[in-house]
Amino acid sequence: MxxxxxxxxxxxxxxxxRIVDAHAHAGPxxxxxxxxxxxxxxxxxxxxxxxxxxxxxxHLAIQLDxxxxxxxxxxxxGQAPDRFxxxxxxxxxxxxxxxxxxxxxxxxxxxxxLHPDLHDYxxxxxxxxxxxxxxxxxxxxxxxxxxxxxxxxxxxxVDEVAARHPGVTLLAGHSGVTPxxxxxxxxxxxxxxxxxxxxxxxYNSGADIVRMVREVGADRVVYGSDFPFIDLxxxxxxxxxxxxxxxxRAAVLGGTVTGLLGGRGA
Amino acid sequence: MSEDLPxxxxxxxxxxxxxxxxxxxxxxxxxxxxxxxxxxxxxxxANMTAWLHDPARGNRELLGxxxxxxxxxACWVLLPDTCGEIGAGFAEAAVAAGVRAVRAxxxxxxxxxxxxxxxxxxxxxxxxxLPLLVxxxxxxxxxxEAVARAHPRLRVVVGGxxxxxxRQIAGVLDRAPNVYVGLADLSSHRGLExxxxxxxxxxxxxxxxxxxxxxxxxxxRLLWSELDxxxxxxxxxxxxxxxxGQEVRAA
Numbered sequence: 471m472x473x474x475x476x477x478x479x480x481x482x483x484x485x486x487x488r489i490v491d492a493h494a495h496a497g498p499x500x501x502x503x504x505x506x507x508x509x510x511x512x513x514x515x516x517x518x519x520x521x522x523x524x525x526x527x528x529h530l531a532i533q534l535d536x537x538x539x540x541x542x543x544x545x546x547x548g549q550a551p552d553r554f555x556x557x558x559x560x561x562x563x564x565x566x567x568x569x570x571x572x573x574x575x576x577x578x579x580x581x582x583x584l585h586p587d588l589h590d591y592x593x594x595x596x597x598x599x600x601x602x603x604x605x606x607x608x609x610x611x612x613x614x615x616x617x618x619x620x621x622x623x624x625x626x627x628v629d630e631v632a633a634r635h636p637g638v639t640l641l642a643g644h645s646g647v648t649p650x651x652x653x654x655x656x657x658x659x660x661x662x663x664x665x666x667x668x669x670x671x672x673y674n675s676g677a678d679i680v681r682m683v684r685e686v687g688a689d690r691v692v693y694g695s696d697f698p699f700i701d702l703x704x705x706x707x708x709x710x711x712x713x714x715x716x717x718x719r720a721a722v723l724g725g726t727v728t729g730l731l732g733g734r735g736a
Numbered sequence: 737m738s739e740d741l742p743x744x745x746x747x748x749x750x751x752x753x754x755x756x757x758x759x760x761x762x763x764x765x766x767x768x769x770x771x772x773x774x775x776x777x778x779x780x781x782a783n784m785t786a787w788l789h790d791p792a793r794g795n796r797e798l799l800g801x802x803x804x805x806x807x808x809x810a811c812w813v814l815l816p817d818t819c820g821e822i823g824a825g826f827a828e829a830a831v832a833a834g835v836r837a838v839r840a841x842x843x844x845x846x847x848x849x850x851x852x853x854x855x856x857x858x859x860x861x862x863x864x865x866l867p868l869l870v871x872x873x874x875x876x877x878x879x880x881e882a883v884a885r886a887h888p889r890l891r892v893v894v895g896g897x898x899x900x901x902x903r904q905i906a907g908v909l910d911r912a913p914n915v916y917v918g919l920a921d922l923s924s925h926r927g928l929e930x931x932x933x934x935x936x937x938x939x940x941x942x943x944x945x946x947x948x949x950x951x952x953x954x955x956x957r958l959l960w961s962e963l964d965x966x967x968x969x970x971x972x973x974x975x976x977x978x979x980x981g982q983e984v985r986a987a
Binding site for chain 1: 741756757758773774775898899900901902903921923924925926927928929930949950952953954955956957959960961962965968
């Protein structure tokens with residue numbers, strides 16, 4: 471058993487490597503009850519496990535109101551800038567240019583978050599044009615929700631956007647979610663060197679993550695949890711007990727995303 | 737593992753291949769290797785054949801699959817006996833065969849778990865003290881509660897709860913003392929801690945959902961929880977032993 475898995479079994483926080491969660495949220499979500507969804511509850515779980523940092527977008531931003539939600543994200547990051555960084559959420563129906571102008575230079579934000587499924591708008595749609603322009607100029611990575619078969623954020627949409635904007639770093643959130651989606655996300659990542667596979671989701675496994683790393687490299691695969699939408703430990707455990715090498719595991723858990731952020735935030 | 741570490745017994749595992757994802761060959765040897773990778777000592781296992789093809793054949797074959805595997809205990813799959821598929825003495829036959837629990841797949845097998853067709857089977861399970869395991873997606877929480885109320889001596893363990901159901905789970909646990917929740921995909925943020933604080937550790941059982949799910953999820957979720965060691969030991973295996981009234985074999 472590797473040293474990280476040993477820490478789990480010894481019921482103590484890991485201190486082996488710097489873990490950065492590349493896919494987090496914060497706050498309540500109307501569809502279901504989340505205990506302790508705010509920063510204090512998130513830090514409690516991070517400290518329990520030894521997770522150093524999380525890059526988040528507030529649930530308010532993705533679910534209802536990008537302007538109020540981005541302000542909420544900024545406030546959370548401002549409370550604990552050593553533990554959190556922010557994704558600037560762009561809702562295509564809620565003034566993308568205005569949100570990018572308002573927060574684009576704010577050091578609390580280190581990337582862009584898109585959720586086409588929640589906004590009933592395709593990743594390939596024209597309303598996202600300011601995002602691609604901003605991301606290419608700023609080098610901010612763009613984390614998009616993906617789900618295989620979705621009319622808005624299927625892997626074919628990621629494929630198309632990546633081809634159109636080869637200079638943009640695109641994190642495929644959940645890597646398509648389903649077993650089929652994971653296969654498709656690997657194929658898209660093999661075609662586009664700036665497509666990065668983010669691994670949280672209800673159907674991923676350690677074996678799938680090992681396959682991702684073997685196919686595209688540990689420098690193209692990043693740990694995310696989706697917490698507090700889903701508990702942070704679900705996705706983390708898959709990586710800790712997987713058959714990655716120690717070097718690959720350290721890259722997936724934090725090294726790769728830290729490099730992608732280019733010294734910002736995490 | 738050190739003697740001080742908790743013993744984990746998986747109450748939610750299966751043998752066999754899966755038609756909609758690559759889980760390998762589904763052999764006992766593969767399951768044991770997966771258990772060793774994450775430190776699980778023993779498992780209560782059902783057969784994919786009983787779930788996804790032919791319950792009677794799957795149950796029958798399961799006994800051979802776990803024979804000679806001291807870390808694995810058998811869990812059969814029930815049906816209503818309206819068509820004579822499982823026989824009137826199903827519960828007694830299960831006990832005689834050394835089966836420790838029974839699973840139901842009402843959605844996939846086309847019957848109502850709270851209806852009159854399967855009620856005699858559930859009554860018989862109550863009589864022989866075999867717990868019933870059912871995934872949340874197979875029955876739903878209102879049906880689970882109706883079954884638990886109609887069969888108050890039946891212990892009902894709900895697996896695959898996901899992360900969207902705390903509003904319903906909390907209501908059912910509050911009203912139905914014979915309902916228990918498994919850890920496979922019990923994935924609400926701090927949900928395990930929140931539930932244990934309200935209902936006690938005795939209502940929860942370690943389970944992984946392997947091989948469809950990665951057992952590392954539930955292992956990490958339980959061991960890296962904020963629960964104390966006694967609560968982890970109870971959920972990890974003690975509660976299952978209590979429910980089945982006998983020792984589950986472990987390495």
